Amino acid sequence: MNVIMMESAAFQELVGHIEKIAEHIRRYEDRLTVQPQERWLNSKEVTALLGISLRTLQRYRDEGRIPFSLMGRTCRYRLTDVERIMKECSMSGNAERIGELHRQYMVRTGKKT
Template identity: 55%
Template sequence: MEVILIEKSDFERLVGHIEKIAEHIRKSESGKSSGGSERWISGMEAMEILGVSPRTLQRYRDSGRIPFSKIGKNCRYRLSDIERVLEAHRIDGTEEKPDGLRRQYLVRTRKPENRRKKT
């Protein structure tokens, strides 16, 4: 093994360059994962995942609940959007906090959360 001696300032500058390269790689990788490589699914797959009928899926599109892209006659959905809808409507039976209970009540009764009575 060959030993190389360098000054402390040169070593610190080298480490700084390595950190910049590592940060650039991290940014590049995160851009790829959130960019165009996301999986798009068909309406049939979306209905299967959500457990809804074609008409219900159409209502979700019309109301803006699920974003979609349309190519010709075919609608496509991002898998992450479908997962987001599922998470937003998840009901946790162990919830004890008032805000969580209120949200679950609104999900169960299908009442929009932004509609509050004015007193």
């Protein structure tokens, strides 16, 4: 067996480096276990979920309302981003709100209530 002798300061520095490496490994492992695989959708699936046309989806991309990634020549969207858009575009359905929307529609179209 070989015995290696070193100064205490050098040994402490070596231990510090090993602890930093161990911390990086722990953080990397946490990222792997915490983040599940993200589901990606194509444009056709997104338009069906949102009930919009391809042109409207393109406008959302142009305006930065929905993030996307280009994979080859195909746009892909994260399901979480599509769900966020769905929440942003939804409104409450209480009777007062629906009545007010109906009244405004009748005024704009010139129809009698």
